[in-house]
Amino acid sequence: MSPGPSLTRRQAIAAAGGALLAATATSVPGIAMAGRKGARVHVVGAGLAGLACAERLAAAGVDVRVWEARDRLGGRTLTDLQLVPDGWVECGGEFIDSEHSAMRRLCAAMRVGLQDLEALDIPGQSRDLVAGRVRRGEWASGPDARLAARAARDLRAIGETRLDRLSAATWLGRAISGWPTSAFARYRAALVRGEYGVDPAALSAAWLVTDLAEDVRAAETGEGTERYRVDGGTIRLVSALERAIGSGRVTRGAQVATITSADGEVRLAISAAGGRRIEAGDRVVITLPPRVLANVDMRRSGVPRDVLRGIASIAMGTNAKLIMPFAQASWEHAGWSGDGTSDTAIGSTWQATMGQRADGVALTMLVGGAQGARIAGPDHGPATAASVTERLSLVDRVAPGTSNAARTGAVVHAWARDPLARGSYSAARPGHDDSWPDLARPYGLVHFAGEHADPDYSGYMEGAVRSGQRAARQVLARL
Numbered sequence: 309m310s311p312g313p314s315l316t317r318r319q320a321i322a323a324a325g326g327a328l329l330a331a332t333a334t335s336v337p338g339i340a341m342a343g344r345k346g347a348r349v350h351v352v353g354a355g356l357a358g359l360a361c362a363e364r365l366a367a368a369g370v371d372v373r374v375w376e377a378r379d380r381l382g383g384r385t386l387t388d389l390q391l392v393p394d395g396w397v398e399c400g401g402e403f404i405d406s407e408h409s410a411m412r413r414l415c416a417a418m419r420v421g422l423q424d425l426e427a428l429d430i431p432g433q434s435r436d437l438v439a440g441r442v443r444r445g446e447w448a449s450g451p452d453a454r455l456a457a458r459a460a461r462d463l464r465a466i467g468e469t470r471l472d473r474l475s476a477a478t479w480l481g482r483a484i485s486g487w488p489t490s491a492f493a494r495y496r497a498a499l500v501r502g503e504y505g506v507d508p509a510a511l512s513a514a515w516l517v518t519d520l521a522e523d524v525r526a527a528e529t530g531e532g533t534e535r536y537r538v539d540g541g542t543i544r545l546v547s548a549l550e551r552a553i554g555s556g557r558v559t560r561g562a563q564v565a566t567i568t569s570a571d572g573e574v575r576l577a578i579s580a581a582g583g584r585r586i587e588a589g590d591r592v593v594i595t596l597p598p599r600v601l602a603n604v605d606m607r608r609s610g611v612p613r614d615v616l617r618g619i620a621s622i623a624m625g626t627n628a629k630l631i632m633p634f635a636q637a638s639w640e641h642a643g644w645s646g647d648g649t650s651d652t653a654i655g656s657t658w659q660a661t662m663g664q665r666a667d668g669v670a671l672t673m674l675v676g677g678a679q680g681a682r683i684a685g686p687d688h689g690p691a692t693a694a695s696v697t698e699r700l701s702l703v704d705r706v707a708p709g710t711s712n713a714a715r716t717g718a719v720v721h722a723w724a725r726d727p728l729a730r731g732s733y734s735a736a737r738p739g740h741d742d743s744w745p746d747l748a749r750p751y752g753l754v755h756f757a758g759e760h761a762d763p764d765y766s767g768y769m770e771g772a773v774r775s776g777q778r779a780a781r782q783v784l785a786r787l
């Protein structure tokens with residue numbers, strides 16, 4: 309997600325029981341007993357949801373096993389420690405809102421520090437490059453504020469259920485004169501692509517309108533702002549969680565291919581370096597991203613078909629980050645902070661290395677929607693020369709002279725092409741209320757976790773952590 313005006317996502321999918329769930333998630337969960345002695349629980353996927361779940365289970369004395377297909381942990385969080393010497397940049401999940409209490413509590417419990425972005429003094433101002441011109445906050449007080457006020461009114465008058473039947477593009481078309489071609493319309497569409505990862509036509513208006521209305525309150529209270537990052541990178545949290553779980557319980561390079569349950573037992577067929585193996589256990593927690601779950605044969609898992617179909621139909625953003633290293637923040641000489649939104653290939657930008665004492669700096673450029681899906685280059689690896697040249701000429705328009713300090717080695721992270729993610733984070737398409745399955749409850753011996761399985765904070769690391777800890781509580785209550 310990008311630092312932008314859309315802040316919180318209290319979505320309309322809170323399934324029955326969602327409120328209760330949210331309440332228990334924010335209370336401090338005590339360490340429950342492991343239940344039946346020797347109970348074994350499998351966790352599939354070692355992103356934040358899987359790790360947060362396994363940490364709770366391990367602390368409760370459960371014999372927990374985590375299976376991760378990649379050769380690294382962290383999933384859609386990925387810290388690059390090489391791009392900028394002595395620095396770190398985030399290629400996936402990055403910002404933590406001030407109200408993301410489960411993430412903040414988990415970092416504190418794991419003794420991992422947070423970087424407070426509000427405490428940083430970043431020189432320069434934010435600038436937007438839209439409809440061919442550089443804009444210096446020209447929409448902030450007028451059109452942006454009117455749009456937020458209209459959202460608050462429509463939310464009251466129309467309601468989330470009816471708004472959910474509309475696309476964000478339809479609602480924006482009613483609210484913005486000159487949609488979709490005016491400069492303000494193009495700016496707003498670029499914000500939607502960066503924040504939600506999908507084009508406005510593919511997003512439920514309920515999400516956008518709820519968030520915009522929330523912006524009014526958040527601006528007053530300061531809540532919801534993307535205020536923190538994990539100091540040193542999310543990799544620190546991931547490593548601390550692995551230590552807490554016990555590295556012997558976490559297996560990398562282990563791709564779960566089939567899950568079955570019968571006679572009070574789950575069985576996992578796993579492809580790993582040593583060949584195919586079968587693992588049995590009492591319960592399983594599945595944390596795979598929605599599109600990736602389709603690769604696992606779940607026909608005899610006990611999970612109803614319509615639930616599996618519902619998971620497969622959850623829309624995923626196509627956010628991609630292109631991160632470019634520089635010898636120094638040359639844009640600051642031209643008065644630019646590095647922050648901005650654009651309807652061009654640079655999308656939303658910010659200084660990836662803000663507040664770090666590193667040998668150099670980096671700019672992150674985040675795009676979503678069709679732009680994110682089409683970005684040139686590999687899923688994770690070197691950006692193409694043409695895409696670097698194009699972006700350098702664009703940042704030079706925002707702040708002349710920026711490209712003078714560019715270093716080689718820009719990288720691209722196109723999450724929609726990553727076979728083990730197949731998207732950046734979940735997003736609600738119009739009418740999603742009817743199709744998003746209830747994943748906050750178990751189906752037989754199978755529990756779901758993952759950002760898409762949290763009714764209040766889907767899309768965020770917060771949702772991943774909450775869902776993992778919720779699944780752990782449910783497992784412990786049933787062993």
Ligand SMILES: Cc1cc2nc3c(=O)[nH]c(=O)nc-3n(C[C@H](O)[C@H](O)[C@H](O)COP(=O)(O)OP(=O)(O)OC[C@H]3O[C@@H](n4cnc5c(N)ncnc54)[C@H](O)[C@@H]3O)c2cc1C
Binds near residue numbers: 384
């Ligand atoms: C570009 C980008 C920017 C983002 N920005 C932010 C942000 O600023 N703030 C924020 O809060 N969130 C952000 N997010 C979202 C956040 O990163 C995710 O919501 C969160 O990390 C998801 O965690 P998860 O555990 O649910 O899933 P994942 O991290 O995807 O974990 C699932 C794991 O399952 C593994 N796996 C897949 N298939 C198998 C299999 N068959 N067997 C075994 N393992 C398997 C995967 O390799 C993966 O490790 C961003 C994401 C992206 C991509």
